[in-house]
Amino acid sequence: MSINILIVDDSAVMREMIIKIMRMSGLPLGDMFEAANGQEGLQALDKHWIDLAVLDINMPVMTGEEMINCMHENPATKDIPVLVVSTEGSETRIEKFRSLGARFIQKPFSPETIRDTVKDMTGIGDNDE
Numbered sequence: 001m002s003i004n005i006l007i008v009d010d011s012a013v014m015r016e017m018i019i020k021i022m023r024m025s026g027l028p029l030g031d032m033f034e035a036a037n038g039q040e041g042l043q044a045l046d047k048h049w050i051d052l053a054v055l056d057i058n059m060p061v062m063t064g065e066e067m068i069n070c071m072h073e074n075p076a077t078k079d080i081p082v083l084v085v086s087t088e089g090s091e092t093r094i095e096k097f098r099s100l101g102a103r104f105i106q107k108p109f110s111p112e113t114i115r116d117t118v119k120d121m122t123g124i125g126d127n128d129e
Contacts, residue, residue: 002030003124004049008041008067009056009085014107018054018085025115028124038062042070045077052122055102057086057093068100081121085109 005022009015015034022029033048035041039062041053053071055064062070064084071077082102088094094104103121105113118124 001124002028003051003118003122004030004033006033006035006041006044006048006050006053008035008038008044008053008059008064010036010059011056012036014056021109021111021114024111025118026111027115027118038064038067038070041067042077045071045074045080050080051124052081052083052118054083054085057084057088057097065097065100068097068102072100083117083121 007015007018009018019032022032031048033044033050035044037059038055041055044050045053055067057064064086068082071080071082084097084102084104085107086104087107089106097104103117105117
């Protein structure tokens with residue numbers, strides 16, 4: 001079984017880097033969708049089947065935290081696992097995202113880190129071919 005992933009980051013270069021690292025991770029990937037901010041991310045969630053949302057924190061229009069809050073308010077998206085990928089170093093802010101049910105990986109990260117975290121979050125990738 002493959003997973004469809006939504007990557008939400010205001011940097012197109014960072015979105016491409018995350019996609020490349022995802023592909024290197026060995027995870028069974030399906031479709032990869034991109035959005036430049038939380039508002040675009042919510043629109044993508046309405047249009048596509050998403051198994052995992054990978055979000056940046058600081059973005060224009062709508063931040064990652066605001067997007068997570070909106071996802072939690074919608075019965076159709078409230079159970080989608082969220083992985084926050086950021087350069088954020090504040091333990092207080094990181095803990096805030098964990099309290100919202102999100103996992104956190106600090107940039108930069110390795111394909112192995114993303115693979116292990118996504119497997120732990122979704123159970124997908126364990127002997128799935």
